[in-house]
Amino acid sequence: MSELARALLAPRRIALIGASADPTRLTARAQLYLRKHGFTGDILPVHPRETEVLGLRAYPSVAEIPGPVDLAYILLNTQHVEGVVDAVAAKGIPAACVLADGFAEAGPEGAALQARLLATARTAGLRILGPNSMGIVNLNARIACSVNAALEAESLPAGRLALVSQSGSMMGALMSRGAARGIGFSHLIGTGNEADLTAGEVAGLLVDDPDVDAILLFLEAIRAPEHYAELARRAHAAGKPVIAYKLGRSPYGAELATSHTGALAGSDAAAEAFFRAHGIARVTTLEALLELPPLLIGRKPLTRAHRAVGVMTTTGGGGAMAVDCLGVAGIEARAPDATAHAALEAAGFHPHGRLLDVTLAGTKPDRVAAALGALQQATDTDLVLSVIGSSAQFRPQDSVAGILRAREAGGGTPIAAFLVPQADASLRLLAEAGIPAFRTPESAADCIRAWCDWRTPRATPPAPAIAHALPARPDEADARRLFAALGLDSPFAVLAAPEDDPGGIAFPVALKILSPDLAHKTELGGVRLAIPDAATLRQEAAAMQTRVAAAAPGARLTGFLVQPMARGLGEAILGFRRDPEVGPVVLLGTGGVTAELFRDVTLRLAPVDEAEAMEMIGEVRGLQPLAGWRGLPRGDLAALARAVVAVSQLAARSDIAEAEINPLIIGPDGVTVADAWVVPVKEGS
Known part of the structure; x- marks a missing residue:
């Protein structure tokens, strides 16, 4: 010591x-x-x-x-x-x-x-x-x-x-x-x-x-994240789970962010990514902070979570409540697979549907143990949940005896219990036996979700240094050059004045005002699309300069950006943020002007590798059609994953607070940067 x-x-x-x-x-x-x-x-x-x-x-x-x-x-x-x-x-x-x-x-x-x-x-x-x-x-x-x-x-x-x-x-x-x-x-x-x-x-x-045996954290903020990372690594090696309940899940802290990423990657989303990366199990209900430890103690994180459980109940209403809350938490109450079904039939049960209701078959301990033991034989579930009705209140010894027998038989898959009535004596008996026991269906679902989400602490991939100078007040052209240094290079030209020639940029083109002060240009009239030729480009640029100067008189205008019109199969937002609590994070989500409206995003601590990037892609619903859903054309998701990895490597740059591509256009062969932004770290922060 x-x-x-x-x-x-x-x-x-x-x-x-x-x-x-x-x-x-x-x-x-x-x-x-x-x-x-x-x-x-x-x-x-x-x-x-x-x-x-x-x-x-x-x-x-x-x-x-x-x-x-x-x-x-x-x-x-x-x-x-x-x-x-x-x-x-x-x-x-x-x-x-x-x-x-x-x-x-x-x-x-x-x-x-x-x-x-x-x-x-x-x-x-x-x-x-x-x-x-x-x-x-x-x-x-x-x-x-x-x-x-x-x-x-x-x-x-x-x-x-x-x-x-x-x-x-x-x-x-x-x-x-x-x-x-x-x-x-x-x-x-x-x-x-x-x-x-x-x-x-x-x-x-x-x-x-x-x-x-386990360490519980009640947190209002994450200070010195390196301490938590070291804690989690050592605790995992010692076989002692770390479980956190953290306040601050509301989105209001992101109201003043200048980029979409800043608004979407709120403190709680970053905290969630932090806990996930370091193998800290997170609960969202206070009851679960007390109820989760017996489920994790003595176990390791699941290698592959099925996010499914088998449910046996002695009360139809209580079982239905459990199934409903599990579903809200993203956990399926799954019907017995062929192996479990055969074991149940052999034991005299006749299962049908997602819920094994043994009320009519009686609730004697040997029958309960047999049912639970059969459900433990399923190969596609992460846990077996026993839902106990009134017997938990009035016959505590009998109500838990079957669970104890099933646990002693050593079926492998964890067994837990949800007690529908207020049954303090049964809760105490289960606690003394080290069996996870839940007082409400909401905390049961929260604990089981946390069990499925629990990970081994990840090894942080290397983030190579990025040697690229960034001005103190960058505009979009500067942001694009930064992303080009990361390997995300899409053609564009910069015009100092409306009459300048865009060079080899092929028409039709998109025209945007350049300014270090304007992160969002569309609402100011600072974007025009599908411009067909050079003459129209000059006219639109002159009109845009006058329009934006009037709408944002305090903004410094640095020119115009011209880029070819790009079409693809889908759009993503890809962003980086140095979160004030947990440090660098990378964000991926459904892109475009509705990114903040739908908030279809996922986060990880940065940097990430390609496997983790592909996992992120799988979590964004709006990107699922690009995987060829129902015969739709496939987008180049491998290129998207490489882009996620590239942007996440901004973690090596301590001078960047936020950076974003929105949208990143995903085509059948590669990705295209359609809009970019970068926010340097302010001096003294």
Whole structure:
């Protein structure tokens, strides 16, 4: 165990700076909870006026505590924290947790204060948890160094799930929800503002802990994505799943983006790509954060997910609910294949349709076990789901006995259960047996979808350097030259004035205004298509210059771009973005002016290889006709995949914030750049 892990997760001497002698105050809770839940180490209250705090000797300052200290929990108000951090650093304490808020989340002054704290800590080698941290709970070691009111509970079930949460209140919420179902935690750690230690880095400390089987993350943002990547890689090697619940799934954060890619590749889409790439299972319901671990612990990601399950039910309505929610989540409740069908017939069941309803056949454990065992023999499903009706509430032992027997028989395919009534006793029995059990059909579908989506962390392909100079304020011609350097070269000419000759560009042509300030030109009258000859081109260019100058008087106009009219079988949007949370991503979707309207897109972390690019193509519905759907002409999807790879290699360019081709025209033999845009990274960002 590293020094940081020992100080943070298993401290033996804890200084409580600002501990209150009044047991009713928030700042007294840490001391009360440490004693209440059995901490056997040294609790060292620090108070400038009291010589004793809640029965323990108090020290007037950190410096006067005799001997070394592992962890300091700073319980003071915001304005007093800075000076105490100096004292903690001077004492040589390796880790400190800061409870107070009012730092970076409170505006410029708070951000400046937080920066000063961090500078002091880094100089001294002190690591900071918080500010705005609810503290650290290690239930197996009986350490409850937190002010979270959930610790008022008389007993806290220890377990093998570790939670790292950016929200302090969610520590208690999840602990209480778990306790109600017999699910215990090994650790609960609140990271707050993450001025220093991030959730990813803290979670990384838990990977080597023998008391941890899975790591749960409650996230509001992804800070320092490299910490999560390292966490996920090490956790996968250790056989410990990482499961994330992340807020921020609404699209509003993309409203100010200048490109279509910026609007489409919102923070949540980028986060989804990030979790997928690193093998972090993501859930979208809070229940699933507690319910998914038993499905993943002890298993590896599916090599090839069928995205299908076999469903056995003792209640028709409950089974139908499960099938419906699974379908919404993109998971098929599949009828038994020939092997499973034969096994069911041999066991005396007569299946028909997607749902094996055994209500009339009785729900005795041996019958349930036989049905589940037969469904496990299917070769085209990822899981067998048992839907249990009223017996789960009134006969818990009997209702789960068949599931336990089927699991013990070792059929291979995982078995899980959805309990239709409120059946706490059955949930507890299944939790104790390590069988995934779901309280709602929505969380069942969420967990099964996450199980099918769960991947092995991918190896990042190389991104070769791209030696191409880019002006500080590029226009479309500059963007096209950048894409040409990537191998995506389509013919065009630049006219400085309306009367200039486009050279060897063949008519008919498209004409566009050039400006570094105009990402979207169509609505300003800055695009004309199918111009038949040179005379018409000169007339249209002159009229366009006047029109756009009037519509956008503040825009700098740099000329005109002329390109041959191109026809193809389909259009795609292909974009790159340096996401502020997760870093470079590449986007592919249905292209054209309706790209943002239909939002038919998929994302990956950049760069990608051709196999991953082909996987992306398969996920965009609007591109499926190009695969020859129902006899339609085939587009050159291999060329499209190479284009995706090429654009994703912009990840090697730290000076590019966004870049986009929209549309990229897909023909039967190759692709054509029809419109391009690039946004450099602003200085200082």
